[in-house]
Amino acid sequence: MKTGGRRGSSNIEDRRGQGPRVGGPIALGGGGLGIIGIILFLLLGGDPGSLLGDGGTSSGVQQGGSSGYAGTAQEEELADFVSVVLADTEEVWGEIFEQQGMTYEDPTLVLYTGSVQSACGLSSAAVGPFYCPGDQKLYIDLSFYNELQNQFEAPGDFAMAYVVAHEVGHHVQTLLGISDEMAKVRQRVSGEAYNKYSVAMELQADYLAGVWAKHEQEKGYLESGDFEEAIRAASAVGDDTIQRRARGYVVPDSFTHGTSEQRMYWFKRGYQYGDLDHGDTFTELGL
Numbered sequence: 306m307k308t309g310g311r312r313g314s315s316n317i318e319d320r321r322g323q324g325p326r327v328g329g330p331i332a333l334g335g336g337g338l339g340i341i342g343i344i345l346f347l348l349l350g351g352d353p354g355s356l357l358g359d360g361g362t363s364s365g366v367q368q369g370g371s372s373g374y375a376g377t378a379q380e381e382e383l384a385d386f387v388s389v390v391l392a393d394t395e396e397v398w399g400e401i402f403e404q405q406g407m408t409y410e411d412p413t414l415v416l417y418t419g420s421v422q423s424a425c426g427l428s429s430a431a432v433g434p435f436y437c438p439g440d441q442k443l444y445i446d447l448s449f450y451n452e453l454q455n456q457f458e459a460p461g462d463f464a465m466a467y468v469v470a471h472e473v474g475h476h477v478q479t480l481l482g483i484s485d486e487m488a489k490v491r492q493r494v495s496g497e498a499y500n501k502y503s504v505a506m507e508l509q510a511d512y513l514a515g516v517w518a519k520h521e522q523e524k525g526y527l528e529s530g531d532f533e534e535a536i537r538a539a540s541a542v543g544d545d546t547i548q549r550r551a552r553g554y555v556v557p558d559s560f561t562h563g564t565s566e567q568r569m570y571w572f573k574r575g576y577q578y579g580d581l582d583h584g585d586t587f588t589e590l591g592l
């Protein structure tokens with residue numbers, strides 16, 4: 306993917322190098338350091354704007370950002386890449402929502418290492434990237450990029466872009482009220498019946514990732530091989546593989562995701578149409 310000269314998102318919350326802080330993040334609306342932490346943070350010269358997730362004035366992820374974490378050059382490059390991808394999703398979804406007479410609200414992307422506390426509970430990086438509707442944030446441990454390359458055998462920058470776009474797809478579903486509907490369904494159907502809804506939900510996120518990729522292509526941002534990288538990743542990140550990596554933590558985004566074929570099909574379909582009108586995975590699955 307071509308990223309040169311493009312802005313990164315200001316909606317990045319850098320929690321890398323910090324352990325999970327139980328009870329803090331939700332009450333504080335994103336900072337989660339607690340009062341002592343805030344005082345220490347300010348004493349250390351931190352910007353309270355970035356602490357509260359306002360992003361300060363930075364574009365992209367600052368080296369050794371609000372968390373004080375400084376990764377390897379490769380990690381920082383990846384953080385910058387993810388930041389540009391997030392900014393691109395803000396732009397594309399902002400345009401699509403505007404065309405529909407709606408307003409897109411940017412989600413926050415939390416970078417973390419190891420494990421993280423969200424409104425969806427405590428999660429280990431073993432579950433892979435996820436989106437939590439409760440706080441409208443995406444959670445990504447960048448080491449997943451290496452997993453994609455090595456364990457899932459889906460290398461390439463656009464494989465990672467697909468992963469981010471899929472999680473953003475869940476955010477779009479939240480803004481469209483689909484996540485709320487799902488929460489209601491969950492209360493009235495059995496676990497087994499709910500799995501089918503879950504598959505529809507996941508495949509729709511793949512469709513929405515495809516919609517985004519189509520707009521990237523139209524803007525001239527795709528390079529040769531990018532589409533194939535995304536398809537390979539869509540095929541590789543089956544639900545079973547991700548669940549196997551779980552280690553007993555709460556797993557917010559580990560429902561049944563659909564088969565490799567289904568995931569590739571819906572991503573391609575989103576890429577084909579590039580709109581909100583052809584992604585009714587629920588009807589397609591007979592729901």
Ligand SMILES: [Zn+2]
Pocket residue numbers: 471472475507510558
């Ligand atoms: Zn998902």
